[in-house]
Amino acid sequence: xxxxAGGARIDRNRTITFTFDRQKLxxxxxxxxxxxxxANGIHLVGRSFKYHRPRGIVSAGAEEPNALxxxxxxxxxxxxxxxxxxxxxxxxxxxxxxxxxxxxFDLGALTGAASRFFPAGFYYxxxxxxxxxxxxxxxxxxxxxxxxxxxxxxxxxxxxxKMHAHCETLVIGGGVAGRAAAAVASGRVILLDEGSPQDTIxxxxxxxxxxxxxxxxxxxxxxxxxxxxxxxxAQRSGPRQxxxxxxxxxxxxxxxxHQQPLVFPGNDLPGVMLASAALTYLxxxxxxxxxxxxxxxxDSGADKLRAGGAEVTCFPAISAAHGxxxxxxxxxxxxxxxxxxxxLMGGHWxxxxxxxxxxxxxxxxxxxxxxxxxxxxxxxPFSVGACAGEVPxxxxxxxxxxxxxxxxxxxxxxxxxIDLATREGFVSVEHLKRYTTTGMATDQGxxxxxxxxxRLADNLASTPGAVGTTTFRPPYTPVTFGALAGHDRDLLIxxxxxxxxxxxxxxxxxxxxxxxxxxxxxxxxxxxxxxxxAVQRECKAVRNGVGMLDAxxxxxxxxxxxxxxxxxxxxxxxxxLKLDIGRARYGVMCQEDGMVFDDGVTVRVGEQKFIxxxxxxxxxxxxxxxxxxxxxxxxxxxxxxxxxTEHWAAxxxxxxxxxxxxxxxxxxxxxxxxxxxxxAMREARIAGHAVRLYRISFTGELSYEVHCDARFGAAxxxxxxxxxxxxxxxxxxTESMHVLRAEKGYIIIGQETDGTVTPDDLGLSWAIAKxxxxxxxxxxxxxxxxxxxxxxxxxxxxxxxxxxxxxxxTAHAGDTAMxxxxxxxxxxxxxxxxxxxxxxxxxxTRIGTTVHARFxxxxxxxxxxxxxxxxxxxxxxxx
Amino acid sequence: xxxxxxPHCGLRDQIEFRSxxxxxxxxxxxxxxxxxxxxxxxxxLRRNEKGLHRERWNHASGCGKWFTLTRDTRTHRFVS
Numbered sequence: 001x002x003x004x005a006g007g008a009r010i011d012r013n014r015t016i017t018f019t020f021d022r023q024k025l026x027x028x029x030x031x032x033x034x035x036x037x038x039a040n041g042i043h044l045v046g047r048s049f050k051y052h053r054p055r056g057i058v059s060a061g062a063e064e065p066n067a068l069x070x071x072x073x074x075x076x077x078x079x080x081x082x083x084x085x086x087x088x089x090x091x092x093x094x095x096x097x098x099x100x101x102x103x104x105f106d107l108g109a110l111t112g113a114a115s116r117f118f119p120a121g122f123y124y125x126x127x128x129x130x131x132x133x134x135x136x137x138x139x140x141x142x143x144x145x146x147x148x149x150x151x152x153x154x155x156x157x158x159x160x161x162k163m164h165a166h167c168e169t170l171v172i173g174g175g176v177a178g179r180a181a182a183a184v185a186s187g188r189v190i191l192l193d194e195g196s197p198q199d200t201i202x203x204x205x206x207x208x209x210x211x212x213x214x215x216x217x218x219x220x221x222x223x224x225x226x227x228x229x230x231x232x233x234a235q236r237s238g239p240r241q242x243x244x245x246x247x248x249x250x251x252x253x254x255x256x257x258h259q260q261p262l263v264f265p266g267n268d269l270p271g272v273m274l275a276s277a278a279l280t281y282l283x284x285x286x287x288x289x290x291x292x293x294x295x296x297x298x299d300s301g302a303d304k305l306r307a308g309g310a311e312v313t314c315f316p317a318i319s320a321a322h323g324x325x326x327x328x329x330x331x332x333x334x335x336x337x338x339x340x341x342x343x344l345m346g347g348h349w350x351x352x353x354x355x356x357x358x359x360x361x362x363x364x365x366x367x368x369x370x371x372x373x374x375x376x377x378x379x380x381p382f383s384v385g386a387c388a389g390e391v392p393x394x395x396x397x398x399x400x401x402x403x404x405x406x407x408x409x410x411x412x413x414x415x416x417x418i419d420l421a422t423r424e425g426f427v428s429v430e431h432l433k434r435y436t437t438t439g440m441a442t443d444q445g446x447x448x449x450x451x452x453x454x455r456l457a458d459n460l461a462s463t464p465g466a467v468g469t470t471t472f473r474p475p476y477t478p479v480t481f482g483a484l485a486g487h488d489r490d491l492l493i494x495x496x497x498x499x500x501x502x503x504x505x506x507x508x509x510x511x512x513x514x515x516x517x518x519x520x521x522x523x524x525x526x527x528x529x530x531x532x533x534a535v536q537r538e539c540k541a542v543r544n545g546v547g548m549l550d551a552x553x554x555x556x557x558x559x560x561x562x563x564x565x566x567x568x569x570x571x572x573x574x575x576x577l578k579l580d581i582g583r584a585r586y587g588v589m590c591q592e593d594g595m596v597f598d599d600g601v602t603v604r605v606g607e608q609k610f611i612x613x614x615x616x617x618x619x620x621x622x623x624x625x626x627x628x629x630x631x632x633x634x635x636x637x638x639x640x641x642x643x644x645t646e647h648w649a650a651x652x653x654x655x656x657x658x659x660x661x662x663x664x665x666x667x668x669x670x671x672x673x674x675x676x677x678x679x680a681m682r683e684a685r686i687a688g689h690a691v692r693l694y695r696i697s698f699t700g701e702l703s704y705e706v707h708c709d710a711r712f713g714a715a716x717x718x719x720x721x722x723x724x725x726x727x728x729x730x731x732x733x734t735e736s737m738h739v740l741r742a743e744k745g746y747i748i749i750g751q752e753t754d755g756t757v758t759p760d761d762l763g764l765s766w767a768i769a770k771x772x773x774x775x776x777x778x779x780x781x782x783x784x785x786x787x788x789x790x791x792x793x794x795x796x797x798x799x800x801x802x803x804x805x806x807x808x809x810t811a812h813a814g815d816t817a818m819x820x821x822x823x824x825x826x827x828x829x830x831x832x833x834x835x836x837x838x839x840x841x842x843x844x845t846r847i848g849t850t851v852h853a854r855f856x857x858x859x860x861x862x863x864x865x866x867x868x869x870x871x872x873x874x875x876x877x878x879x
Numbered sequence: 880x881x882x883x884x885x886p887h888c889g890l891r892d893q894i895e896f897r898s899x900x901x902x903x904x905x906x907x908x909x910x911x912x913x914x915x916x917x918x919x920x921x922x923x924l925r926r927n928e929k930g931l932h933r934e935r936w937n938h939a940s941g942c943g944k945w946f947t948l949t950r951d952t953r954t955h956r957f958v959s
Contacts, residue, residue, distance in 0.1 A: 217955050218882040247882075360954075379954075592906075593922060624939075628899070631945045632935070633906045779910035779918050 002039045003308050007286025009196075010035075016090035020045075020069075021103060030196075033086040033094055034060065034067055035285035043270035043289075044325045045069060045083060047099040047106050049148070049441070050412035054103075054325045056270025058409060060084055060277035060284075062194060062211070062477050063258045063446035065410035066268075070095045070149040075157050076233060079149025080442060080478065087196060087209075087230035097149035104325065148442070161227075161239035162486035165190060167205075170221060170248035172212045172355060174198060177385025178254030182206075190246060192223050196230070210244065212255075214474025215358040215381070219248045222474070224483045241483040251381035253355055257371075257391045258446050260347040262296055263399035263415055263455075266321035267345070268406045275301050275344040282308045290342025294318065294330050297397040298346030305344075313338060317397050349391035350450045356383055357472035365465030370396045371450065372469055399455060407455065408448035410441035418452055422459040429453050433470050442478050445470075499552035500649045500713030504721075505731075513734050516617040518553040521733040531735065532827065539739050539829035541730035542699055546655035548721060548731050551705060552713060555600075555619025556648055557626070559610040561639040568602060568610065570634065571626060571776055573759055575769040579604045584679045584694060588759050588767045589622070590777030594786055596753045596762065598622050601696050603681050611644070613696075615749040619645050629776065649713020651720055654703035657727040659879050662693070662704055664723040669693065673878050687719035698737065700744040700871050702879030739826045742837055745796065745867035751805075752794060752823045752837060758786055761839065762794045763867055792820045793843035796869050797836040797862040799853055802827070807855040809840050809862075815852070822853055830870055837867060881955060885938045886946050899935030901925045902947040928952060 010030035017026050020037060027036035034057045037045060043056040045067045055066040067083035071094050079097065086094070096103040169185035171178050174193025182191040182204045189204045197208040210225040223244040228236035259276040261267060273289060279301045281287040288308050295302050299314040306312050320331045321343050329337045350371045353363050361380040363372040366389060373389030374380070383389075399405065405415045417436045426435045438452045439445025445452070449469065457467045485493075497517045499505075505512070505521045511531070513522035525534040541547050559568070568576040572587035579585055584603040591597045598621075602612040614622040623643055630639055653661055659671050669676065669684040676682050678695045685691065689712040697703035708716045721729060738748065747753065747762055758781060759768055772778070780786065797803075807822045820840035828835045836853075840846060846864045853860045866872065881893040907913055907921060926932075932952045937945045949958050 216880050218880070220880050624897075624937075627943065628937070628945060774910060779913065780922065782911070783915065783918070 001041055001288050001291070003282070003286050003288050005286065006282065006308070007284060009284040010286060012286070016088065018088055018090070018092040018094070020094050021096055027088050029088075031088040031285055032060075032084055033069065033071075033088055033092070034064070034083040035281055035287050036088050037067075037083065038281055038289055039285065039287045044103060045270070046096045047103060048268070048412050049098065049410060052098065052106050053268055053404075053412070054106075054270055055268060055409070056273065056326070057083060058261065058273050058277065058447065059258075060274075060280040061258075063443060065408075065441065065443040065447055068097055068148060068410075068442075070097055072233070075152050075154035077152045078480070079151060082477075085194070089230060089232045091232050095149075156482050158240035158482060160480075160482045160486045161242040162488075163242055163244050165244060165246045166248075167246065168249040169252065170219075170246055170250070171204075171252045171254060172221070173254030173256060173385070173387070174206070174208070175254055175256055175385060177390075178252070181252045181254060181384050185252070187249065190248070192221075192244075207244070211477055212355060213476045213479050215251070215355045216474075217359060219251055219381075221246045221248065221251065221355075224479050241480060243483045243486055253374075253381045253383045253387050254385050255352040255355060255383075255387040257349040257351045257386035259345075259349050260450050261409070261447050262317075262345040262347050262397045263405050263407060263451055264318055264320055265400060265402035265405045266323070266327065268404065268409055269321055269323045269327040269343075270325060271323065271327035271341060272321055272343040272345065275346040278342070278344050279304055289344075290340065292340045293342045293344055294338060294340045295344045296330075296346055298348075298392070298394045300392070301344075301346070313340070317400070318343070319400050320402060346394065346397075348394040348396050349386070350446075351383075351387045351389055351391060352446075353383075353387060354444070354472045354476045356380060356387070358474055363469065365463065367463070367465070369393045370454075370464075372464075396454070399451070407452050408436075408438040408441065408445065410443050410448075411437045411439075413438040413448070413452070415455055418455045419459060422456060427456070427460060429456060429467050429470055432456055439470060444472070444476070497553075499550050500710045501550045501552065501651070501717045504714060504717060505550065508731060510731075510733060515553060515734065518616060520553055520616075521550060521731070523733040523735045524731050535735045535739060536827065536829045538730055538732035538736040541728065542655045542701060542732060542736065542740055543830060544656065546653065546657035546661050546724055546727050546729050547699075547736070548717075548724065548729055549652040549654070549733070549737055550717070550731075551650040551652045552648070552710070553616040554645070554650055555612075555614030555616060555622060556644045557612040557614065557619075557623055558642040558644045559602075559612055559639060560608055560642075561637070562608055563637040563639050564608055564610050565604075567626075567630065567634070567637050567639045568612075569772065570774065571629065572602070573768045573775055573777065575772060576602075581606060582681050584681055584696060586679075586767065588764055589625075590759065590775075590781070591625075591755075592776055592780060594758055594777040594780030594783070595755050596749070596757050596759055596764075597625065598749055599747065599764075601679075601694070603694060605681070618749055619643065647710055648707045649710045649716065651706045651713075651717050652698070652703060653706060653720060653724075653729075654697065654699045654701045656702060656876070656879055657724075657729075658702045658704055661720070661724045661727055661729060662706075665719050666691075666693070678877055686716050689716055691716060697877050698746060699740040700746075700874070701740075701876050703877075738824070739829065742824045742826055743828060743830060743835070743870035745794070745837065745869065747794070748824070752839070757794075757839065758791070760786075760793075761791055763844070789845075790842050792839040792841050794823075794867050795838060795840050795843035795847060796865040796867045797822065797838050797851070797853070798865055799825075799834050799836060799860045799862040801860055802834040803836055803853040803860050803862070804855050805836075807853040807860075809838055810852045810854055810859075813852050813859045813861075819851060828869060835869055836862070838862075840864065881957075883936060884948070884957060885936075885941060885944070887942045887944055888938060891938070891941060895938060895940040897937045897939040899937055899945065901928075902933040902935045931958065 010028040025040045046055045057067040064082040064084040068080045070079045071081045099106040167190045168187025169189045171182040171191045191206045192210045194211050210223050212223040214222045225242040259274045278289045293310045293312045295314045302312045318330045321327050322329045329339050348370045353374050356374040362375040366373045374383045407413050413436050421435050426432050439449045453467050457464045510521035510524050512519045523534045584601050589598045598618050600613040665686050666684045669682040682693045691708045694705040805825045808818050809820045822836050822838045825836040882890045
C-alpha cells in the first residue's frame with residue numbers, strides 16, 4: 001500500500017505499468033518490482049522449492065531468498081531474478097515460478113502435505129533402488145516438482161561485454177561508509193555500487209548497478225554491471241551486462257550487513273518479512289507493507305511505521321504466525337491470537353563478510369552482537385561500516401520449535417531438519433550444510449547460515465564461535481552465464497581454421513570434418529551418394545588410379561641449429577644422426593613414461609635444418625613437449641624450434657598414376673624411382689611456384705606430398721588437379737584417408753593410442769634403436785611391466801559383420817572379461833568386407849584364432865589377423 | 880587469479896602461464912643406469928609440499944620461457 005508522502009527513490013509525478021502473472025499493475029519510476037508489488041498489496045509472489053509453500057517478499061535487497069520471478073519474455077526471459085533487485089520499467093513483464101497451474105492454486109503444494117516424507121537427507125533415504133529407477137522415475141519427478149524457473153530454450157539474443165580495469169583503491173559498496181572511504185582515497189579510485197546511479201564523487205569512478213561477486217588472489221575482483229536491464233527492451237542498446245575484472249592496489253569493503261530472520265512456525269508466510277526491509281520500503285518507496293503490523297524482537301522502527309500510518313503492536317517474541325496465502329494472525333507469548341496483515345522480524349544483524357572471506361579472510365564470533373565479524377589482517381581488504389561489525393547490538397530472539405519453522409527459506413530447511421541432522425550425528429557445520437542443504441541455495445544462506453549454526457551450537461551445548469561457519473565462495477549473488485562468457489562464444493572462443501584450398505573444397509561439394517579447429521574435407525559425395533558409397537569410390541580411385549588429399553593441416557615444425565640431429569636423436573625412439581640431406585625418416589616419439597606420444601616423418605632439409613611433421617591435432621602439444629626438454633633438460637643443445645604449420649600448404653598425390661600425373665606439371669626434378677626414391681625430398685616447380693616434393697605414403701600407394709608456400713597453395717592444388725584430369729584424379733577426404741591407412745595398419749595418434757600404448761604394442765619395435773644410449777622413454781620401455789607378454793597389442797580383425805569402434809573384445813561370446821577394444825573399424829574397399837584394428841591382450845599370438853567384439857547385446861565373431869591387411873609386402877609404394 | 884612474476888616480462892596474469900609442477904627434478908644423465916626404484920622415484924613421485932614449493936612455470940602466452948618460482952602452497956604467495 002502506497003502512503004501519501006515520502007519515497008526518496010520514486011518519482012510520484014509519473015506512473016508506469018507492468019504485469020505480474022498477467023495482471024496489469026501500476027507503479028512509479030524508481031520502484032523495484034518488489035516495492036511495486038507491495039504497493040499494489042501483493043505479497044504472494046512464488047512457491048517454495050520443495051514444499052511449494054506460498055512465499056512472499058522477505059527483504060529489500062540482494063539477500064532475498066523467496067521472491068524469485070522470471071522477468072521478460074521468450075528468449076529474453078531471465079528466471080530466478082530477485083524481485084527486490086529488479087528496477088521497474090514501463091511494460092515490464094514478470095511471472096511467478098515453481099507453481100502449477102498458478103501461484104494461487106498450486107497442485108505441487110500437495111508435497112507440503114506430505115512433508116513428513118521429505119526430511120533432511122531424504123535424498124539419501126528415499127530414492128533407493130537401481131540406477132534405472134533414478135534416471136527414469138525419481139529424477140524426472142524431482143526436476144518437475146522441485147526447482148526454480150525454467151531457462152529459456154532459444155539462444156540468448158543479448159550480447160555481453162568484458163572490461164579489465166586497474167586502480168590504486170577499489171571500494172565495494174556505495175553506502176555512507178563506502179562513499180566516505182572513496183572520497184578520501186588516493187590515486188585512481190573505483191567505487192562499485194549495486195544500486196541505481198547516485199551522486200558522483202570528485203576523482204572517483206563510480207560504477208552503479210554493479211555487483212562485486214567474487215574476490216580472488218592478488219586483489220582481483222570480479223563484478224558484473226547490469227548495463228541495460230533497467231530499460232524497456234525497445235530502448236536497450238549496447239551490451240546487456242558487462243563483466244569487470246578489476247586488479248586493485250588496495251580494496252576497501254563497505255558491503256553492509258543483513259538483518260537475520262526469526263525462527264517460529266509460519267515464519268515463511270507471505271507478509272512475514274524483515275523489519276529493516278519494511279522500513280526501507282517506507283523510506284525509499286513510500287510503501288507500507290501492512291496496516292496492522294506485529295513487530296517482533298527489535299522494535300526500534302515502530303515509531304516510523306506508526307508515522308507512516310500503520311497500527312503497530314510490538315512483542316519480544318511470538319510462538320507462531322498463522323494464515324494461508326498471507327499471514328493473518330500471530331500467537332503471542334500470552335497464548336492469545338492477534339489479528340494482523342504483516343509480521344516484521346526484528347532480528348540481529350550479520351555483516352556481509354563474503355568478499356572478506358573469499359580469499360581466506362578469517363572471521364570471529366562477536367557474542368554481544370551475535371554475529372561473525374571480520375578479523376583485521378594486513379593481507380586482507382580493509383572493512384568499513386556495517387560489514388566491519390558496526391551493526392546494532394540486537395538481542396537474538398530464541399527460535400521457536402514447531403511445524404514449518406523455517407531456517408532456510410529458499411531450500412525449505414526447517415529447524416526440525418537441523419535437529420534431526422544433529423541427532424543423526426551430522427555435527428560438523430560442513431556436514432550439516434551438505435546433509436540438510438541449508439545455505440546451499442542461490443542466496444548462499446545470507447539469511448539462514450547464522451540461524452542454522454546457532455541452532456547447531458545450541459543442540460551441542462556449544463557456541464556459534466566454536467561451531468564455526470562454512471566457507472564462503474564466489475559468487476556472492478548469481479551471475480549470468482552470458483556475462484561470464486562475454487564475447488567469447490561461437491567462433492570467437494573456438495575459431496575455425498581453413499586451409500588455403502578451402503574454397504576449392506567448398507566449390508567441389510566437400511563435406512567437412514572438424515579436426516581440432518581445422519575444417520578438413522571429410523568426403524566429396526557425388527549426386528545420389530551417401531558417405532559409405534563416396535568413401536568406397538574415393539578409396540578405389542586411390543588404389544587403382546590417383547587421388548588427391550589436402551594435407552595442409554599437418555603440423556610442421558622447423559628445427560634448426562648445429563645440434564638439431566642430436567636433439568632429434570633424443571626425442572625420437574629411432575636413430576637420426578646419419579640421415580642424409582634430402583632424405584626423410586618415420587619416427588615415433590614417446591613420453592618419458594615410454595608411451596607413444598606422436599609419430600610422423602621428419603626430413604633433413606640441410607646439414608643443420610630439419611622439418612618435422614606431426615599429427616594435425618597434436619602440433620601444439622609436440623612443440624610444447626620439445627621446447628620443454630630443450631629449455632629445461634638440454635639447454636646446452638643449440639637448437640631452435642619454430643611452428644611453420646600455416647606457412648606451408650600440402651597436397652598429397654597418391655595412387656599408381658601419381659607419377660604420371662606429376663610428370664605433367666613438375667619441372668626441375670627427375671621423378672623416377674631411381675632418382676627420387678621413397679622417403680626422399682626434392683625441390684621443384686609447379687605452375688611457376690617453388691615446391692618441395694616428399695615421397696611419403698600414408699596410403700601404401702606410390703605417394704608424393706607437394707608442399708608450397710601457403711599463399712600459392714590453391715594455385716598449386718588446381719594445377720595438380722587439372723593435370724590429373726586425364727587420369728580421372730579423385731579428391732578424397734579424411735574418411736578415405738583413414739580407411740586407406742587402416743588397410744595398411746598405419747596408426748593414428750589418439751585412435752590407436754591413448755597414452756597407455758608403447759611402440760612395441762603397436763608393432764613398431766623396428767623403430768626403436770636399442771643401441772642408442774638414451775632417448776625420451778627408453779628407460780621406461782625397459783620396466784618389467786612394459787615387457788610383459790600379455791600387453792595389449794595391435795592386430796587386425798576380420799569381423800563377420802560390422803562392429804563399432806570402442807567395442808570390447810572378449811575371448812568367448814559370453815565372456816565379460818575384456819581382452820581389449822576395437823580402435824578403428826571400416827569397410828575395406830579392396831576386400832569388400834568389414835575390417836578393424838584392435839588392441840588385444842597378447843594379440844600377436846592370437847593371430848589365426850578368433851575373438852568376439854561385444855557391444856550392446858551383440859557379440860560378433862572376429863578372425864584375428866596381422867594388422868597389415870593390404871599389400872603386406874609393400875610392393876605398391878614404388879608404383 | 881594470481882599475478883606471476885615472469886623473470887623476462889614482469890608481473891602477468893596467471894591465465895598467460897602453464898604450470899609445470901615440481902621443479903628441481905633434473906632428468907638423470909644416464910637413465911639406463913638407474914634401477915627400477917630410482918627410475919620410478921624420478922618418473923612418478925612428487926613431494927606435494929605443504930609450504931614452500933619450488934615449481935616450474937611456462938609463460939606460454941607470453942615469451943614462451945620456462946622458469947622456476949618458489950610459492951607457499953598454503954597462501955599462494957610467491958617468495959623470492
